[in-house]
Amino acid sequence: MTEADRPQDARISEAEAIERAKSGDSDAFRVLYDLHKRRVYSLCLRMTANTAQAEDLTQEAFLQLFRKIGTFRGESAFSTWLHRMAVNVVLMQLRKKNLPVVSLEETLEGEEDAPRKEPGAPDRKLSGSIDRLHLQRALEELPPGYRTIFLLHDVEGYEHNEIASMIDCSIGNSKSQLHKARMKLRTLLRASKTEAAGKR
């Protein structure tokens, strides 16, 4: 069912839905799910780049949320609480699978620190040409550690101190990895643009 299919429930405010969910109202759970499913699922999908895993993690994140909803006292925004929980679920899963939450790609160290320009290569500036689809594809090609930091900072909007505490690294490391992630994305996006131009 889509949000549009639920005109009555959609009128319930988030605060009301939280209170009703605390007493076990199934419609309230559904309202909360509908309000936040896209953002949570998108986060899980970007982090894992795998639809089945993203669905499992979304399910787990919401289940954890609903199990703990009785303890929610409203000191922080509900969405903040939920998204933090979703991030933790994903990070825990990545750790279980021994996937790096901080980049271990030593070979990339320093490579992205300076812009490279190959002699004679056409100058494919990105300016104004970064669309969602290209960025999404480039993101999928990023090493998992870089991807995590980029997603947490630039997509989800967490600060470096929050990221450092989430993934147990230093603030400096978080900043450095973010910069490398952006540099790598730039390289990937430029390559993609050059490839597209070559096909024309």
Added chain:
Amino acid sequence: MNCAEFQGLLPEILDSGETPESKVHIHSCPECSDLYVELREISQAAVQLRAGEEPNQRVWNLIEIALRQEGLIRDTAWAGPTLLPTPARRWRGAWLAPIAALLLVMTSGIAVLQHVSQRQPLAALNQASTIEAGAAEDQELLNTIGERAPALRATYAVDLRSIDSYIHNAEDTLKSDPTDEEAQRALMGAYEQRAMVYELAFDRP
């Protein structure tokens, strides 16, 4: 400020904004200017990825099943006048009908579908034969899952048992009051859950 100095400070400049020195360098060096502008655009474009895709319907179905199994959802289906259906719930029953009918086709054959299409009360259906057919279908499904993915068999068995128990409760209520619309809707909701479990089993081997 030279290029190396500018690029060394670039993460801070991107996070905190341009300094007077960096501004001068950006205006005098096209290469560093491109780098700065493009990294900033990448960072700004990232927000577009925040909420893109919609999860499959089965994600909610599995969440709901788990919530029911854990007793986190209060059973409001036939609890009495204080829990009469809201307009949304009444409306929801309408979209459940075809899905429930689809499942009934799976379990009871075309004759049952014709029965539903004639809008007969659900309580009037031959529940016993439906349940028996459903149990046979369940066993067949579990056997198939046992062959394809043995680790998942127990999970499916628990889910199906939980849904069947829900169906039995609704049917008991309908036996004592065949006109109980709320119980009818609850029964159809449970059938929908069964259909989703089947769909999940065939979708994800």
